[in-house]
Each structure stands twice: as C-alpha cells, then as structure tokens.
Amino acid sequence: xxxxSLALQFSAAHNCSRALDKTIFSAPxxxxxxxxxxxxxxxxLNRRRLSSSGTTxxxxxxxxxxxxxxxxxxxxxxxxxxxxxDQDSDPDATVVEITFGDRLGALLDTMNxxxxxxxxxxxxxxxxxxxxxxxxxxxxxxDTGRKVEEPExxxxxxxxxxxNLIQYxxxxxxxxxxxxxxxxxxPKEQVDVDIATHINISADGPDRSLLYVETADRPGxxxxxxKIITDINIAVESGEFDTEGLLxxxxxxxxxxxxxxxxxxxxxxxxxxRYFLRRPTTExxxx
Numbered sequence: 001x002x003x004x005s006l007a008l009q010f011s012a013a014h015n016c017s018r019a020l021d022k023t024i025f026s027a028p029x030x031x032x033x034x035x036x037x038x039x040x041x042x043x044x045l046n047r048r049r050l051s052s053s054g055t056t057x058x059x060x061x062x063x064x065x066x067x068x069x070x071x072x073x074x075x076x077x078x079x080x081x082x083x084x085x086d087q088d089s090d091p092d093a094t095v096v097e098i099t100f101g102d103r104l105g106a107l108l109d110t111m112n113x114x115x116x117x118x119x120x121x122x123x124x125x126x127x128x129x130x131x132x133x134x135x136x137x138x139x140x141x142x143d144t145g146r147k148v149e150e151p152e153x154x155x156x157x158x159x160x161x162x163x164n165l166i167q168y169x170x171x172x173x174x175x176x177x178x179x180x181x182x183x184x185x186x187p188k189e190q191v192d193v194d195i196a197t198h199i200n201i202s203a204d205g206p207d208r209s210l211l212y213v214e215t216a217d218r219p220g221x222x223x224x225x226x227k228i229i230t231d232i233n234i235a236v237e238s239g240e241f242d243t244e245g246l247l248x249x250x251x252x253x254x255x256x257x258x259x260x261x262x263x264x265x266x267x268x269x270x271x272x273x274r275y276f277l278r279r280p281t282t283e284x285x286x287x
Contacts, residue, residue, distance in 0.1 A: 093138040101132040177217035217248035
C-alpha cells in the first residue's frame with residue numbers, strides 16, 4: 001500500500017493537536033518526515049514530538065481580480081465544494097479529485113501552487129456527472145517520482161487546493177469550513193461537532209480493519225486523526241480523505257500487529273477519536 005505523510009505550519013488560531021511524546025508513524029502508509037522542511041512546515045517531527053503552533057504557509061498563485069462568472073447572484077445555488085485525496089486507487093501516485101459543480105476552470109493556478117510544494121502534477125482527466133465537473137490529478141513527489149508519503153504534506157496539498165479554491169471562487173468560502181480561516185465569507189451555518197461526528201470500524205479481511213470517521217472539518221484534521229490512531233499503536237496502511245463542504249470524511253485501512261483490530265481495541269480506538277474530536281479547542285495559554 002502507499003504511504004501517507006504531511007508538513008505544514010498551521011496558524012495559532014487554528015492549532016493542530018497536542019504534540020506526541022513518542023514516534024508514532026511506524027506503518028508504511030503514514031510516516032512523518034522532515035524532508036518537506038524546505039517549505040517551512042508547521043507540523044514537523046522534532047525530538048520525536050509534533051509541534052503545530054506558528055504561521056500558516058500555503059503556496060498559491062496571486063489572487064485574481066475578476067471572477068470567472070461575476071454575474072452570479074446571491075440567489076444562485078452554490079454547489080458544495082469537494083476535495084478528495086485518494087491513496088488507494090493508484091499504487092504509484094496520490095490521486096486528487098476536485099469538484100465544485102460546473103464552476104471550475106482549468107485549475108492551472110492550483111496545479112502551479114502544488115508544484116511549489118515540490119510535486120509533479122498531471123491532469124489525468126475531467127468528467128461530468130450529476131454532481132458536476134470532476135477534475136482528477138495524479139500527484140507524485142518531484143524528487144523521487146513516487147506518491148506522497150508524508151502526512152503533513154498531504155495536509156499541505158489539501159489546504160493549498162482549498163485556499164486556491166477560495167481565492168478564485170470566493171463564493172465557495174461560505175460553503176467550506178476553511179472559509180472561517182482563509183475566506184472572505186465564513187460559513188453561515190455552524191456544525192455541531194457532537195452531531196456531525198460518526199465513527200465506524202468494520203472488518204476488512206483477516207489482516208486489517210476499515211475505519212470510517214466523519215466529523216466537522218478544520219485545518220490540520222488529517223494529521224491529527226493519524227496521530228490519535230497511531231498513538232495507540234494501530235498502524236494506518238492506506239485510505240482516503242474527503243473534504244465535503246463543512247465536513248471531513250476519512251477512510252483508513254488499519255491493523256494491529258498485522259491483524260484486524262479486535263472488538264476491545266476497536267472500542268478503545270473509537271473512544272479515543274470521539275474524545276479528541278469533541279473536546280474543546282486547546283487554549284492558547286497552554287502553549
């Protein structure tokens with residue numbers, strides 16, 4: 001399976017979770033690395049701890065002065081923005097899919113912003129269905145030609161795409177949780193984390209289990225989820241992370257010592273995730 005990993009500095013107003021006191025990414029799917037340090041990462045492995053305070057640095061193109069469709073009125077139905085990061089479908093590349101109804105253009109600026117992260121980006125295809133126009137990209141690391149292997153870099157990819165989406169389609173800001181952090185218009189509706197959070201663990205063969213997590217989205221969520229999972233010595237092999245408007249939906253293939261997760265450990269994992277996702281935001285005074 002492919003490996004996940006990421007490196008980005010999130011703003012103090014939107015802190016990632018607490019640093020871990022031990023090395024956590026031992027599975028091939030998710031392993032933390034400092035090789036993304038050239039882009040001034042925010043969540044880097046340092047003395048076996050993860051730190052997340054600092055300034056958000058997201059590569060992007062210069063803002064445009066005109067919208068693609070400046071005639072869109074407030075009465076228009078704004079589609080739900082969707083960004084999917086898929087580590088399952090291609091063994092050699094990370095597949096990214098972006099959907100925003102029929103409003104997306106060629107996304108050349110988004111691809112250039114991703115290249116600034118040290119990535120090779122190939123526009124694989126564009127297809128239409130009832131939900132709109134889907135833009136799919138295959139992404140590999142420029143220095144190795146392999147799929148992305150750092151969880152922090154995957155989160156950097158996600159935030160870069162969302163930030164560019166907000167820059168070039170300001171109307172998407174009110175439909176994305178990130179709109180409160182990066183956008184001109186914060187979301188009009190607030191997601192109740194207790195209601196929005198759903199966790200399910202099911203069998204996925206004798207050697208692994210399938211973990212599904214749905215919750216309110218926010219910067220750094222992907223990295224935080226993996227930290228919580230691996231902190232209880234559960235290996236994350238591969239998966240998919242979907243940003244759908246105000247919600248994030250994650251699917252991870254997980255295992256414990258090479259086997260599927262037994263019921264008692266499933267309960268520990270579910271309880272740990274629920275506690276983390278529902279707890280109040282860490283106060284700045286604790287840093």
